[in-house]
Amino acid sequence: MSAFPDLPEATIARLPEYLRALHNLGEGGADTISSEGLAAAAGVNSAKLRKDLSHLGSYGTRGVGYDVTLLIEQIEYVLGLDQRRAVCLVGLGNLGHALAGYDGFASRGFKIVALFDADEAKVGEQIQGLVVRHIEELGRVAVEENIAIGVIATPARAAQAVADVLVDAGVTSILNFAPCVLSVPANVDVRKVDLAIELQILSFHEHRKASLTALPGGRSAAAAGNQEAVGS
Amino acid sequence: MSAFPDLPEATIARLPEYLRALHNLGEGGADTISSEGLAAAAGVNSAKLRKDLSHLGSYGTRGVGYDVTLLIEQIEYVLGLDQRRAVCLVGLGNLGHALAGYDGFASRGFKIVALFDADEAKVGEQIQGLVVRHIEELGRVAVEENIAIGVIATPARAAQAVADVLVDAGVTSILNFAPCVLSVPANVDVRKVDLAIELQILSFHEHRKASLTALPGGRSAAAAGNQEAVGS
DNA sequence: CGCGATTTGTGCACGCCTTCACAAGCGCCT
DNA sequence: AGGCGCTTGTGAAGGCGTGCACAAATCGCG
Ligand SMILES: NC(=O)c1ccc[n+]([C@@H]2O[C@H](COP(=O)([O-])OP(=O)(O)OC[C@H]3O[C@@H](n4cnc5c(N)ncnc54)[C@H](O)[C@@H]3O)[C@@H](O)[C@H]2O)c1
Ligand SMILES: NC(=O)c1ccc[n+]([C@@H]2O[C@H](COP(=O)([O-])OP(=O)(O)OC[C@H]3O[C@@H](n4cnc5c(N)ncnc54)[C@H](O)[C@@H]3O)[C@@H](O)[C@H]2O)c1
Numbered sequence: 229m230s231a232f233p234d235l236p237e238a239t240i241a242r243l244p245e246y247l248r249a250l251h252n253l254g255e256g257g258a259d260t261i262s263s264e265g266l267a268a269a270a271g272v273n274s275a276k277l278r279k280d281l282s283h284l285g286s287y288g289t290r291g292v293g294y295d296v297t298l299l300i301e302q303i304e305y306v307l308g309l310d311q312r313r314a315v316c317l318v319g320l321g322n323l324g325h326a327l328a329g330y331d332g333f334a335s336r337g338f339k340i341v342a343l344f345d346a347d348e349a350k351v352g353e354q355i356q357g358l359v360v361r362h363i364e365e366l367g368r369v370a371v372e373e374n375i376a377i378g379v380i381a382t383p384a385r386a387a388q389a390v391a392d393v394l395v396d397a398g399v400t401s402i403l404n405f406a407p408c409v410l411s412v413p414a415n416v417d418v419r420k421v422d423l424a425i426e427l428q429i430l431s432f433h434e435h436r437k438a439s440l441t442a443l444p445g446g447r448s449a450a451a452a453g454n455q456e457a458v459g460s
Numbered sequence: 461m462s463a464f465p466d467l468p469e470a471t472i473a474r475l476p477e478y479l480r481a482l483h484n485l486g487e488g489g490a491d492t493i494s495s496e497g498l499a500a501a502a503g504v505n506s507a508k509l510r511k512d513l514s515h516l517g518s519y520g521t522r523g524v525g526y527d528v529t530l531l532i533e534q535i536e537y538v539l540g541l542d543q544r545r546a547v548c549l550v551g552l553g554n555l556g557h558a559l560a561g562y563d564g565f566a567s568r569g570f571k572i573v574a575l576f577d578a579d580e581a582k583v584g585e586q587i588q589g590l591v592v593r594h595i596e597e598l599g600r601v602a603v604e605e606n607i608a609i610g611v612i613a614t615p616a617r618a619a620q621a622v623a624d625v626l627v628d629a630g631v632t633s634i635l636n637f638a639p640c641v642l643s644v645p646a647n648v649d650v651r652k653v654d655l656a657i658e659l660q661i662l663s664f665h666e667h668r669k670a671s672l673t674a675l676p677g678g679r680s681a682a683a684a685g686n687q688e689a690v691g692s
Numbered sequence: 693c694g695c696g697a698t699t700t701g702t703g704c705a706c707g708c709c710t711t712c713a714c715a716a717g718c719g720c721c722t
Numbered sequence: 723a724g725g726c727g728c729t730t731g732t733g734a735a736g737g738c739g740t741g742c743a744c745a746a747a748t749c750g751c752g
Contacts (some may be wrong), residue, residue, distance in 0.1 A: 244661070308668075322558045329653070430633040458505070
């Protein structure tokens with residue numbers, strides 16, 4: 229096929245943001261969009277956005293902007309969203325149930341095709357039209373359904389074992405919600421989502437703000453307008 | 461008070477990881493830990509870890525390592541975890557319920573003190589010993605309970621309005637689960653958690669891997685061992 | 693008391709990312 | 723047809739983060 233563009237990691241992380249902004253703009257009836265406008269909608273600098281888009285060879289039109297529909301197609305192609313990807317979810321506790329019921333997956337080309345848990349009491353349960361299977365079936369089902377992405381929502385102590393099972397089953401991408409470090413082969417990508425870390429980072433900034441302001445007269449509501457989005 | 465160290469943002473994001481690793485090691489009975497050992501437990505480079513710790517003036521002992529208990533105290537102080545921070549949660553749908561029942565908050569010095577929703581059907585519901593209140597009460601309760609951190613788990617279309625209410629109530633840190641960009645004053649910190657973005661980044665790497673391997677002979681399980689944690 | 697083993701703290705170089713600033717290109721209007 | 727205004731694409735500079743490699747410091751032991 230065509231040579232695959234190797235984009236900077238930072239750019240890749242922003243493409244989904246651009247994509248969402250573009251979808252919103254498209255629904256709003258916009259036909260074309262300037263880098264300035266799209267950058268504002270995505271909450272980034274316009275120069276950065278132009279450089280990001282230039283990396284994937286996408287052509288806008290000078291004096292006009294980018295064609296919304298075309299740009300959506302380009303980004304979706306690069307992200308591999310043109311093909312529906314099968315996802316499995318392991319651990320149907322508190323968080324797992326919420327994830328299973330989340331419609332934000334399907335709307336972006338992802339489809340949860342299987343649910344797994346180790347608890348016999350959970351196995352057999354129906355959730356969103358899917359039946360919870362025992363983790364031992366994972367190997368077989370992963371191959372049958374051609375699952376590429378696994379989501380781990382088990383307690384931390386079980387996460388490494390689950391990751392091993394996923395890897396053995398041929399899964400090459402893992403999204404991990406358990407607060408722990410996973411050890412996987414080099415060809416497997418792991419991304420972690422950790423609430424506690426996010427809160428602790430916010431706590432640091434609270435601490436910093438509190439130590440800088442010398443008795444600011446208590447809590448005051450400042451005028452809104454600015455945009456501070458702490459980087460991912 | 462003491463001059464507040466201004467740490468690199470990248471360092472701050474890693475401190476919670478070190479903290480968790482230290483807690484695990486502490487429970488394991490370790491008294492001191494070398495930078496090498498701690499780095500392995502946290503999944504980072506040992507030089508990076510030493511530089512991070514040196515930033516906060518924390519002193520290890522050459523030839524020995526770091527005192528686990530002391531280091532925990534130091535990091536918790538810098539992150540502001542020595543004081544319990546009040547958190548409120550807005551939007552008790554699918555995800556909100558899971559978050560409300562999550563014990564990972566309390567164990568790290570955070571306490572959910574109030575739940576809010578706009579849906580009259582949800583208001584009054586009891587969750588984990590807390591009663592869901594109407595969003596209109598947020599302003600009053602936030603001041604009473606001295607809430608510094610707000611968590612948004614509403615649909616995206618409501619998120620900006622909720623953020624505005626939080627800001628007006630004096631909340632200066634926001635954790636946003638809704639897939640949208642929030643506009644807030646400069647003194648308010650926002651962090652975003654977006655599942656769809658994480659999955660799309662994984663999808664990109666799947667796409668890349670698929671386009672690079674020329675018919676790899678199907679799904680093969682590689683030997684485990686390596687650790688690839690995609691940066692946050 | 694001195695020496696070797698061990699581990700921290702950091703100077704330095706390199707690469708990535710961001711941001712500015714501007715030339716080149718495009719469309720529209722006269 | 724020509725000029726003008728707008729927008730993209732990018733060269734260059736600066737800042738930040740990473741990781742190597744090593745000097746300095748500490749402990750244990752003979
Ligand atoms: N609940 C939240 O809001 C939340 C938020 C952030 C992170 N997390 C993390 O997500 C993970 C899950 O949280 P939770 O609240 O849903 O926990 P939970 O205890 O409610 O659910 C865990 C589920 O995993 C299953 N499980 C345990 N071992 C397993 C194994 N070896 N194989 C397959 N399944 C197994 C259990 O049977 C259970 O159903 C935890 O690591 C938690 O720290 C949770
Ligand atoms: N469910 C998941 O696993 C998941 C995962 C990632 C992100 N998200 C995001 O988190 C958000 C919530 O997801 P969900 O599945 O819980 O949705 P949901 O529809 O189940 O719950 C949304 C809740 O917000 C409340 N709400 C709506 N407008 C409000 C307002 N103005 N003020 C206060 N409360 C209001 C609703 O009454 C409802 O209870 C969404 O933005 C979603 O995209 C969800």
